[in-house]
Amino acid sequence: MSKKTFERAAEKGLRLIAQVKANQPTLLHDVQRLCDEHEPLDRHETTDAARARHETRRVEVFDAGSHFQDTEWAIFIAAVIRVQRRRLVRDTATGLWNMARETSYHVSNAVFSGHAAGAAIRAHWGIENRHHYPRDVTMGEDACRVRNNPGILARIRSFAAN
Secondary structure, three states: OOHHHHHHHHHHOOOOEEEEOOOOHHHHHHHHHHHHHOOOOEEEEEEEEOOOEEEEEEEEEEEOOOOOOOOOOOOOOOEEEEEEEEEEEEOOOOOOEEEEEEEEEEEEOOOOOHHHHHHHHHHHHHHHHHHHHHHHHHHOOOOOOOOOOHHHHHHHHHHHHO
16 A cells, blocks of 8 residues: 555545555564564454364554654554464365464554454455455456456456456
């Protein structure tokens, strides 16, 4: 997400949460350092178990304070959110449980409770799973090599999906 998006959201009074990924290495490093050095304002943990999968999610919300004061992101980031996931998945062939861990970092222009931040992040994945994934699997959207006017083909796919 760009700074311009945060600017537009601030003008409209919207509250945003955006994931920080490796394409912003300096910001990601600063966010990780903040989470490692400070105690969270709020923490929320949930557990889901279904279909040979057991997942525990811990959401921690950190106050950005003056941590980003000397960066271009200072006026946009009010809170940092760290989501740690631990997933046990049962391999049906062997019957063994395989464990996977992952951590994602998010920034926000407002301070949320751990529960609210976790619910918002989880809700976004619902959109991803219901909309983007089926379009890619059923219509091969990511493999498409069309470079001239790709929006037209995207609209045709949307029409076909509906």
